[in-house]
Amino acid sequence: MRELKTDVLVVGGGPAGLSAAASAAGAGANVLIVEGDLHLGGQLVKQSHKFFGSKEEYAGTRGFEIAKILREEIANCEDRVEIMLNTTVSGYYREERVVTAMVGEEEYLRIVPKKIVIASGAQERLIPFPNNDIPGVYGAGAVQTLMNVYGVVPGKRVLMIGAGNIGLIVSYQLMQAGVEVAAILEAMPRIGGYWVHAAKVRRLGVPILLRHSIKRAIGETVVTGAEIYELDDKFNQVGETEVVECDTICLAVGLTPTNELLWQAGCRMKYIPFLCGHVPLRDKCMRTSNEDIWMAGDVSGIEEASAAMIEGRIAGLGAAKALGFNIQDEMFGEYWVRLKNLRAGEVGEKIRAGVLNATVDGWEENA
Amino acid sequence: MKVSAIFESGVLTEERPGAVSPPEALWKSHKGGLVIVECPQRIPCNPCNTSCPTGAITEFADINDVPAINYDKCTGCALCVARCPGLACFVADLTFGEGMALMKLPYEMLPLPTKGKTVKCLGRTGEVVCEGKVENVAEPLRDRTRVVHVSVPIDKVSDVRAIKVV
Structure with a gap:
């Protein structure tokens, strides 16, 4: 069986995953993005409306154009980012810290990452x-x-x-x-x-x-x-x-986080209605209770893509920092402020309450 | 439906913060028109401010603030009409002449209107308010959001918010 090694495995090539990959690769890490669809961009590729937010969140730009911008940023990371499309992560083996994935319907392979960012998104409720x-x-x-x-x-x-x-x-x-x-x-x-x-x-x-x-x-x-x-x-x-x-x-009656991989990885989960389902507890850097795993985007709670992209940046930086890459702490601060601003309105009220409920001050094993 | 229920379904029923008309005296005499913003909910969004070349839509202290407008600075350029992701900015020029006003409305539908043609002008619930003549079709940001310039009777300005090409 083929085995791939990488610094950071990013599960999901949507807005959160691409942002995580870009920030981790920007910090110097080698990144592997695994995406089940035939193209990168996740739900962004279907979004023909212009986004809200500020300039930093590409406000006024249509979603599919934002997908292009993120894909270009990834392409500019040269050989530090590898992309596997049509590939679905099927399991996480805690003891060996190994991820298994299926390429199309032909190949089953092992991925051995040092760190993982799970950005698996959400599924529709019916x-x-x-x-x-x-x-x-x-x-x-x-x-x-x-x-x-x-x-x-x-x-x-x-x-x-x-x-x-x-x-x-x-x-x-x-x-x-x-x-x-x-x-x-x-x-x-x-x-x-x-x-x-x-x-x-x-x-x-x-x-x-x-x-x-x-x-x-x-x-x-x-x-x-x-x-x-x-x-x-x-x-x-x-x-x-x-x-x-x-x-x-x-x-169009709502979404719920696609969280199976996080359950498998033994991440501490909590049912938070405001975040639309079971979500992993996280610290401010989007790290789960599993010290090798970060998360970003809808899997951490249903929210707008603007927020998912910022969470991705944070998670990517967090994973890179844990690998020893030189990350200035101020970089996190800037993203935290942007997230806080995005969530400050009346529509963000439930998100604020949900995120507060899901956030821990820090993980004991890191103390 | 009760008035509050109508508002809660996305129809403006009265002026409120983020959705106020320009001051009447200035509006009547201002060539080029003034902006009407209908954005009464606090959401994280500020492209109206960042796209405004004159600073008429004032800077947001909090990105969730509803837009505030300094009408003395507004030129009616309609860049915000083209940029606003919520299609919540409109311009009305009351100096167009002969009892008519020129409205600059965002348009993202097909078919595209053509200059000189008559279109139906719709109110906030899609009701036909009047007919209007297409004076110009612009695409200021080249991003497929058109700004349609349409002349309508001046007394319909407070009702017309969209067009339908027939």
Whole structure:
């Protein structure tokens, strides 16, 4: 079996992983990025909207353009960064500190890293409702991939479930692709995403029905509509069930961290609802309770890509510093300030509480 | 729906911090127009400020602040219209003449409008407010966000926030 050695293994080539790789390689470490997809960039490649944040977080730049910028930065690290695409990490063996991975469906190999940054991202949540297994029911991520990676629209008329940023942004992108959005349903009494994203779709005529949910998908072989209903404060139905005609039902009801590798590695985990699932405890440098493992991005708690990129920088620096590379402590400070600023608004309130709950002052074994 | 519920679904129902109209007297006489920003939620974002060439959108003490505008410095250049990731900046020039105003609106849809054509002008819930004539289609940042210059009756300025090409 082939065995690869590296200073820093970065699991996941999305915004967090690429940022971690760039900062670790920038500090002098050799880095191996392992990415399951056929290209780097993660969810950024599907993001056709302009990012928020400040200049440092590429504010005003479209997500797929940010992916290009990060890929160029990685390319400029010359031979210090190796990239393996179409490769999925399948396990971590604690005793030997060995990672196993599958290249395509052909080769199974061992990776022996000195340090690891896990930036495995998140997976979509789905909500159960009768008939949700017929063609036409999609996760929002799949809709974005179909449209923005492969240039295929999912249908002609979409019912969006969820008015968080993903539901709002994907609705807007559907309209850009010429698809009608029948309505956006949101079970809560207010939108979860940015108000301006909601205003963008509202002024194009899309209703956002607050306190509404889906009851069932209608259709024999494919989706032809959906039954929807209004909710009271206790999420019980009020009023009559209504029917919305649509050929696509798109679920944008949240994400949860892809954390299996961290469980395997024995990292201390905690269930933190504000971070949308089980997340590893971490110190300020994004190090887990396993002294060889750092994390960054959605796997550490669901948040915007802007924050994921800063966490990646921090984790990459942390791993490089632990390897003995010369890292000025002020560099961390600058990133901490940027993270703090990003999280200071009203939408960041839950993130702040969640991160506080997941952060430890320091790990005893390092003391 | 109650007014607060309408606001919570993304529709501005009244002026609030981050979403105020320019001062009327200055607005009526200012050639080139003044910016209208509708960004009433504290989110971490400041490209309106960093893209403003005159400092009319004042510097943010905290990046989560809602935009504050010094209208004396605004030239109506609409760079913020092109740059704002939330498509929350608009410009209205009330000096266009003959009861008409020139609005500069962000546009990221297809088909593209063409100069001289008539388009539908939409309000904050997508309702058709009036028709407007396309006076210019600019792409200031060459990033596919167009700034469409459209002339509308002056009394529709407070309602028109988007166009639909028909």
